[in-house]
Amino acid sequence: MKGVVFLGDRQLALQDFPDPTPGPDDVVLEIKASGMCGSDLKFYRAPAGGASASLGFTKGLSGPIIRGHEPCGVVVAVGKNVSPKQARVGQRVMQHHYVGCGVCPQCSTGWMQLCDDGVDQVYGATGHGAHANYMVCPARTVVTLPEELSFETGAAISCGTGTAWGALQRLGLQGDHTIAIFGQGPVGLSATQLASAMGARVIALDTSPERLGRAKEFGADLLINPVETNDIVGAIREATHGLGAHLSLDASSSPQARAQAVRCVRTWGKACYVGEGGEVTLEVSPDMLRRQVTLIGSWTFSTVGQAECARYIADRGIQVDKLFTHRWRLDQAEEAYTLFDQQSSGKGVILPN
Secondary structure (H helix, E strand, O other), X not given: OEEEEEEEOOEEEEEEOOOOOOOOOEEEEEEEEEEOOHHHHHHHHOOOOOHHHHOOOOOOOOOOOEOOOOEEEEEEEEOOOOOOOOOOOOOEEEEOOEEOOOOOHHHHOOOHHHOOOOXXXXXXXXXXXXXXXXXXXXXXXXXXXXXXXXXHHHHHHOOHXXXXXXXXXXXXXXXXXXXXXXXOOHHHHHHHHHHHHOOOEEEEEOOOHHHHHHHXXXXXXXXXXXXXXXXXXXXXXXXXXXXXXXXXXXXXOOHHHHHHHHHOEEEEEEEEEOOOOOOOOOOHHHHOHHHOOEEEEOOOOOHHHHHHHHHHHHHHOOXXXXXXXXXXXXXXXXXXXXXXXXXXXXXEEEOOO
16 A cells, blocks of 8 residues: 655655554444544644654664544455444444553543653654555544544544644633634634634634635634734733633644633633644733633543544534645645645645545
8 A cells, every 4th residue: 555654844745554454352444524624734744754863752663653633534454353332344443543442541541642751653744655556453442433424524523623622622612712722723613613603702713814714704703913912911902891702722833822722711721732843932821820710731632532523523513624725635735735835725635536
């Protein structure tokens, strides 16, 4: 089979790999859709040979690694220990792209990325991912894709949309809330779409006019471009009767946006960070303590949360497929990542089969 490998310094290749076979507790997926996530760019841009180590991953495969950590497809083979309740041939599934020990309190509740012994593999980062025709993974990492949803929607839920869902759940979003969402890339735009569907008033922020336009299409009530606005916090307060937003979510990883996300919420407000990496500087007393502000870090979602997100989207008919502005074949991966690297367009998805 073919698989996309990042060579370092924004170079990639489509290489040959053996077709995978399942171990006793594994399944093999025929990949139908493999989403492109902003996290992929960290590996795409990393120096040759240093991508995984530079992002804090120490376990995993040596040699070329197939990228792509938003897998969705069909089970085509199962290991001898896999029960029909876990997975069956022909089943439509998403994949939770982490695997841990499987028995600690974190793993047993579906939070394998928080494994007490350290995550064993991150598919698409330290283990072979989904930018390929096939993928092998433990049966306990697959999550059923509702029949109402496309494979592309399943790929989005497998990271970007699922991450947005997890953050909104952590924030306790309600329909009478106003939420400021910083960054309208794939995760931020997913948060805008979901928050709007939940009935909240959404203030969307981004420096890209194109991305702000998409945020409007996805339900944002107010658009703010930081390039055109000197006082971001003041603008949000002005739009909320001087009080500030109830909640905020930063999906940009910008140090300035992270600080503004905390400062723009009202007394007793909550701010959530989902953007990876980087730093933020805050004045603890005025920014947080003396306003009783809660700051939350939210890293993706559990297998249970992934299933709940998919069910919510299916039941309410949320058009997640509209996130995708570009669809690519495997042999177009170089063109796909060259465009995605500019971070001015929407979300891309690779359709291997």
